[in-house]
Amino acid sequence: MNDRNGHSPLRAHEGAGEGAQAHEAPMFQGIQGGRPVAEGAGHQDRRRRSGKRGRGEQTMVPDAEFRSYYGRPVLKPPVWKHEIPAYLFTGGLAAGTAVVAAGADLTGRPALRRVSWLGSFAGLLASLWFLVSDLGRPERFHHMLRVVKPTSPMSVGTWILTAFGPGVGAAAVNELVPQRWRHTWPARLLNRLARPLGLSAAAIAPGVASYTAVLLSHTAVPGWNEVRDELPFVFTGSAAASGGGFGMVFAPVEENGPARAFAAVGAAQELVASRVMEHKMGLIREAYEHGHVARFGRGAEWLTIAGLAGTVLLAGRSRAGAAASGLALLAGSACQRFRVYEAGVETTKDPKYVVVPQRERLNARTP
Amino acid sequence: MKGRNSLSGPLADPAGDAGYTVDHPDRVGFFTDTSVCIGCKACEVACKTWNAVPEDGLDLLGMSFDNTGSLGANSWRHVAFIEQPRSTGRQDPGLAGLPTGASGSGLSAEAVEPMLRHAPRGGGELGTQALPTAQETATRVSPVENLGMPAFTRPGDGHGEEGRTSFRWLMASDVCKHCTHAACLDVCPTGALFRTEFSTVVVQQDICNGCGYCVSACPYGVIDRRPHDGRAQKCTLCYDRLHDGMEPACAQACPTQSIQFGKLDELRERADQRLAQLQDLGVTEARLYGRDPDDGVGGDGAFFLLLDEPEVYGLPPDPVVVTRDAKAMWKKVGQAAAAFALAGIGAFVSTAVGGRR
Numbered sequence: 001m002n003d004r005n006g007h008s009p010l011r012a013h014e015g016a017g018e019g020a021q022a023h024e025a026p027m028f029q030g031i032q033g034g035r036p037v038a039e040g041a042g043h044q045d046r047r048r049r050s051g052k053r054g055r056g057e058q059t060m061v062p063d064a065e066f067r068s069y070y071g072r073p074v075l076k077p078p079v080w081k082h083e084i085p086a087y088l089f090t091g092g093l094a095a096g097t098a099v100v101a102a103g104a105d106l107t108g109r110p111a112l113r114r115v116s117w118l119g120s121f122a123g124l125l126a127s128l129w130f131l132v133s134d135l136g137r138p139e140r141f142h143h144m145l146r147v148v149k150p151t152s153p154m155s156v157g158t159w160i161l162t163a164f165g166p167g168v169g170a171a172a173v174n175e176l177v178p179q180r181w182r183h184t185w186p187a188r189l190l191n192r193l194a195r196p197l198g199l200s201a202a203a204i205a206p207g208v209a210s211y212t213a214v215l216l217s218h219t220a221v222p223g224w225n226e227v228r229d230e231l232p233f234v235f236t237g238s239a240a241a242s243g244g245g246f247g248m249v250f251a252p253v254e255e256n257g258p259a260r261a262f263a264a265v266g267a268a269q270e271l272v273a274s275r276v277m278e279h280k281m282g283l284i285r286e287a288y289e290h291g292h293v294a295r296f297g298r299g300a301e302w303l304t305i306a307g308l309a310g311t312v313l314l315a316g317r318s319r320a321g322a323a324a325s326g327l328a329l330l331a332g333s334a335c336q337r338f339r340v341y342e343a344g345v346e347t348t349k350d351p352k353y354v355v356v357p358q359r360e361r362l363n364a365r366t367p
Numbered sequence: 368m369k370g371r372n373s374l375s376g377p378l379a380d381p382a383g384d385a386g387y388t389v390d391h392p393d394r395v396g397f398f399t400d401t402s403v404c405i406g407c408k409a410c411e412v413a414c415k416t417w418n419a420v421p422e423d424g425l426d427l428l429g430m431s432f433d434n435t436g437s438l439g440a441n442s443w444r445h446v447a448f449i450e451q452p453r454s455t456g457r458q459d460p461g462l463a464g465l466p467t468g469a470s471g472s473g474l475s476a477e478a479v480e481p482m483l484r485h486a487p488r489g490g491g492e493l494g495t496q497a498l499p500t501a502q503e504t505a506t507r508v509s510p511v512e513n514l515g516m517p518a519f520t521r522p523g524d525g526h527g528e529e530g531r532t533s534f535r536w537l538m539a540s541d542v543c544k545h546c547t548h549a550a551c552l553d554v555c556p557t558g559a560l561f562r563t564e565f566s567t568v569v570v571q572q573d574i575c576n577g578c579g580y581c582v583s584a585c586p587y588g589v590i591d592r593r594p595h596d597g598r599a600q601k602c603t604l605c606y607d608r609l610h611d612g613m614e615p616a617c618a619q620a621c622p623t624q625s626i627q628f629g630k631l632d633e634l635r636e637r638a639d640q641r642l643a644q645l646q647d648l649g650v651t652e653a654r655l656y657g658r659d660p661d662d663g664v665g666g667d668g669a670f671f672l673l674l675d676e677p678e679v680y681g682l683p684p685d686p687v688v689v690t691r692d693a694k695a696m697w698k699k700v701g702q703a704a705a706a707f708a709l710a711g712i713g714a715f716v717s718t719a720v721g722g723r724r
Contacts, residue, residue: 069447069681070430071480072437075588077488079579099711107715136577136597143576147558151374151690154556154580202711206704213703214696218554218689219583225689228696232703240710262714269706348583349489355678358685
């Protein structure tokens with residue numbers, strides 16, 4: 001337990017001592033050497049509600065005290081709503097399916113190509129909807145296009161999506177052209193352009209799948225910033241699992257071999273990267289391991305494990321097995337995105353995630 | 368984005384780095400000396416009046432005289448109040464021998480605090496909008512708390528002198544720090560946030576589309592999005608007044624010169640002198656916050672003299688601008704993207720080699 005709880009002295013802090021202290025001296029904020037008392041009592045209550053982890057754990061470790069301004073957040077919790085984690089999922093899906101679609105196009109798998117381009121297009125449209133509707137001023141979405149700003153991952157992402165979108169759109173619309181219009185010149189032109197444009201989109205897809213990690217990590221939010229080294233691998237693994245999973249759900253078994261392979265590699269990478277990420281977490285682990293965030297985490301892990309097992313064992317033999325495995329991978333990917341997103345939000349609401357690591361850093365610098 | 372240390376580290380001239388010609392004005396800022404703050408909130412009022420900042424929600428937070436709560440979209444100055452059972456330096460609070468007991472503010476704070484934690488943004492909405500009521504959050508927080516009032520005894524009647532502690536109030540007027548390396552500005556995808564010729568950081572309201580990225584990027588929790596308006600809002604260091612050679616409204620309104628406006632170099636000098644003076648007077652806990660150009664944000668344009676650790680005032684002890692790690696992060700993203708592409712290619716190649724369809 002010790003290595004998993006690098007900072008658990010905070011947890012140890014909620015022993016009986018704190019409660020007693022709260023009643024003896026309830027009057028002062030920021031007492032020298034102790035946490036604000038009223039605030040401490042509140043935390044005790046919070047831990048009790050959410051904690052499967054017991055109190056008084058790790059009593060060997062000295063109390064880590066931290067002080068705050070009446071327990072109020074130091075950071076502003078994100079103003080983003082559920083649209084953003086939803087976009088993380090649909091954006092990853094659009095990228096993953098684009099890679100599968102382009103590969104299917106080149107290797108002569110028409111059914112896999114068709115469903116994957118359509119899936120990519122649907123993911124892209126959903127992404128754009130989520131991104132624009134989450135703005136405070138949605139009618140000004142095009143202001144994103146007035147600058148190119150390498151210091152802003154959101155600006156970089158805007159241009160990645162701008163480069164990615166048309167190719168996916170062309171390839172997907174080409175799949176949708178009805179038979180009776182196929183001989184008209186616009187349809188023939190589109191048909192000719194669909195492959196190069198689709199391939200260019202697939203070339204940009206790795207950027208679409210990965211930039212969202214830096215989008216989150218490039219903030220002051222401890223739960224996102226502190227996992228900056230591992231998050232890109234979690235997110236691209238998740239994108240590959242969902243992209244392959246989509247092909248497994250909608251394409252026939254005889255064509256979806258590469259989708260299965262892509263999904264399996266992605267799912268395995270997501271599981272490993274996620275484990276590494278959890279292993280290296282400091283105090284933010286608490287946010288990842290409690291409440292609804294933990295439920296998303298367990299959902300992501302089990303669904304991905306089940307999906308991976310199904311992909312390897314069943315999906316090559318039965319359409320139903322492939323579809324079930326694909327659905328599990330899609331759901332696991334979505335859970336992963338919501339889990340990381342929500343964990344970050346939690347770490348902005350409680351000042352300890354900001355104060356404790358920064359104080360430790362300061363103390364280490366000035367012995 | 369021009370020279371060395373454009374993204375982090377010490378930077379003498381942020382405006383020059385942002386592209387202004389050499390004849391741009393000197394960098395200006397605030398030095399907020401909290402040791403002389405009397406908590407009158409004239410700065411909050413003057414700021415709201417001059418900048419037409421709307422109401423931030425009428426809350427009685429029950430924790431102190433601070434009912435603003437924190438900086439936010441609708442509070443560009445925020446006065447913090449902290450009670451402590453000690454005196455400042457050799458100051459005599461004048462309470463010795465009185466049978467007065469402790470204040471009840473801790474008790475009321477305890478009663479109110481659950482409201483904060485049940486709020487959708489965990490209390491982060493303070494300074495921007497009112498907290499939801501207990502009914503709105505549908506929590507189990509009891510609407511009725513016994514605070515022991517009214518009572519027929521005088522405060523402290525139950526105590527003798529032995530229950531007496533020393534006492535001081537810390538008051539501090541917080542504001543946007545106008546960082547040397549401003550994360551809000553760096554991450555803004557529309558260019559709405561910009562570096563002025565005075566090296567301050569301002570949001571262009573006709574550009575901002577309310578993406579909210581700056582809100583999560585700010586290591587101080589200053590900037591926020593205004594509900595119903597949808598745009599990010601924060602202190603402009605009275606950009607309009609600076610153009611007319613005036614000082615910002617809060618500094619002009621401050622009756623004790625706790626808020627001092629001026630050229631940053633001069634303010635830093637003045638702050639160093641004030642710190643030395645206080646330490647001579649035995650106020651060893653005095654310290655400067657945001658003064659050091661070598662800190663994680665390259666020093667603040669608005670810095671402070673504090674009488675306790677920064678976190679006691681709700682300030683982060685060691686903030687770091689996120690662009691410091693941008694390069695390393697993009698490198699990891701590049702590796703992950705390459706792995707993703709390889710997995711995609713490998714999936715098709717291996718299937719072809721394996722002879723499966």
